[in-house]
Amino acid sequence: MQVNPNQLLVEHDPEQGRFEIHIEAYVAELNYSMLNGVMTITHTGVPHVLEGQGIASRLTQAALEYARQQNYRVFPLCSFAQVYIRRHPEYQALVR
Numbered sequence: 001m002q003v004n005p006n007q008l009l010v011e012h013d014p015e016q017g018r019f020e021i022h023i024e025a026y027v028a029e030l031n032y033s034m035l036n037g038v039m040t041i042t043h044t045g046v047p048h049v050l051e052g053q054g055i056a057s058r059l060t061q062a063a064l065e066y067a068r069q070q071n072y073r074v075f076p077l078c079s080f081a082q083v084y085i086r087r088h089p090e091y092q093a094l095v096r
Contacts, residue, residue: 030059
C-alpha cells in the first residue's frame with residue numbers, strides 16, 4: 001500500500017497523549033506524556049504494511065510542531081524521535 005505522507009491527516013488526542021494517522025484499517029501512532037511543560041515522546045509505531053513511507057516522520061514532525069507552538073520542551077525517549085531530531089536541526093532547540 002503506497003501513501004503520500006504529506007497528504008495524510010494527523011489527528012491529535014491530548015487526553016490520550018497521542019498523535020495518530022488512520023489509513024484504511026490501519027493506525028500509525030506517536031505516544032507521549034506531559035509533565036511540567038516537557039513532552040516525553042515514548043513511542044512511535046507504524047503498521048508493517050505501511051513502514052518506510054515517511055509516516056513516522058510525519059507523526060514526529062506534527063508532535064514537534066505542536067510542542068513548539070505550546071512552548072513545551074521535548075524529551076525524545078523513543079529512538080525514532082531521537083534520530084528524527086538529530087536529522088532535523090530546526091527541532092534541536094526543543095530538546096531539554
